[in-house]
Amino acid sequence: MPSLHDLSLNSSLFITNSVKTMEYPNLPYTPIVVHAGGLHCRPAKPLPQDLQQWISEAGTPGFILFSLGTVVKPSTMPEKYKKVLVDVFGSLEQRVLWKWDEITMDGLPSNVRLSKWLPQQDILAHPELRLFITHGGLFSTQEASYHGVSILGIPVSIDQHHNMRMVQQEGWGRVLHWRDLSFDSLRNLILQTMDDPRYQLYNVDVWALLAAVIIVTSGLSFWLSYRILLFLVRCCFWSKKKKDD
Structure with missing residues (x-):
């Protein structure tokens, strides 16, 4: 059997028992690396x-x-x-x-x-x-x-x-x-x-926080857009009224 060093340099596929999205810090990988972490996990069966x-x-x-x-x-x-x-x-x-x-x-x-x-x-x-x-x-x-x-x-x-x-x-x-x-x-x-x-199972608390941030950010963006639009409309009316005078 070749040494692990030689195998690592000449392998065509590397399957790792890791979940990529759960790795910290995030690491760079080549296309030959396939993450198969948790592949053995399964739904429960009835107990004896x-x-x-x-x-x-x-x-x-x-x-x-x-x-x-x-x-x-x-x-x-x-x-x-x-x-x-x-x-x-x-x-x-x-x-x-x-x-x-x-x-x-x-x-x-x-x-x-x-x-x-x-x-x-x-x-x-x-x-x-x-x-x-x-x-x-x-x-x-x-x-x-x-x-x-x-x-x-x-x-x-x-x-x-x-x-x-x-x-x-x-x-x-x-x-x-x-x-x-x-x-x-x-x-x-x-x-x-x-x-x-x-x-919390499935990180419900994390997802709830992200949803709240998105909602607040979206609301803030909408409010800012509304204020900018209102300002532009007022500027247009003010300019027209000044021209008529």
């Missing part, structure tokens, strides 16, 4: 009956999804981190759906459910989901954006730190680093992110 029943029993507070993706093995995390997660999740009124690579866990709170595999996109689209706690992987952040879910990222490695910085800059999520993980820091960020109204 037992999972749907568990979510329904959560009631008004809803539930939280916590997943560190498929690369990280959750059970290998240091015990001090695991204890913080267990204690915080147990203190919440929401139920917590936790992707975990083992069947059981010592001291698991009654409001927490473990699962080795979860239909993530179907869960993200559920109306009772209040928050997605994630490692910040590219697929996970794209799926959360697609389904309109606020996220709290705890990045582990690779591109996850960059992904979560972008999410935080865009205002629809927050970041917590493992070195800063404590009962208070995690619980406070969970509550703050769930209650933050800034992120």
Whole structure:
């Protein structure tokens, strides 16, 4: 196989897992680059009956999804981190759906459910989901954006730190680093992110602002045009009257 350097210089087509309109800053591209970010995102399918029943029993507070993706093995995390997660999740009124690579866990709170595999996109689209706690992987952040879910990222490695910085800059999520993980820091960020109204699905607030600006600008332009026309008409009448006199 050629080196990546040689491939980059001789490729006829480059497909990138990125959404061009969401890139910041905007970057120049040659015609051979095709953006296919979010290609895997899809509308939700019905959840398994037992999972749907568990979510329904959560009631008004809803539930939280916590997943560190498929690369990280959750059970290998240091015990001090695991204890913080267990204690915080147990203190919440929401139920917590936790992707975990083992069947059981010592001291698991009654409001927490473990699962080795979860239909993530179907869960993200559920109306009772209040928050997605994630490692910040590219697929996970794209799926959360697609389904309109606020996220709290705890990045582990690779591109996850960059992904979560972008999410935080865009205002629809927050970041917590493992070195800063404590009962208070995690619980406070969970509550703050769930209650933050800034992120709106499909950026409705942004579009509303743009519409208001356009309407105001159009109205101002119309008013200025009317005043200029009125001024010209008056000048014409004034000139005619002066000539008649």
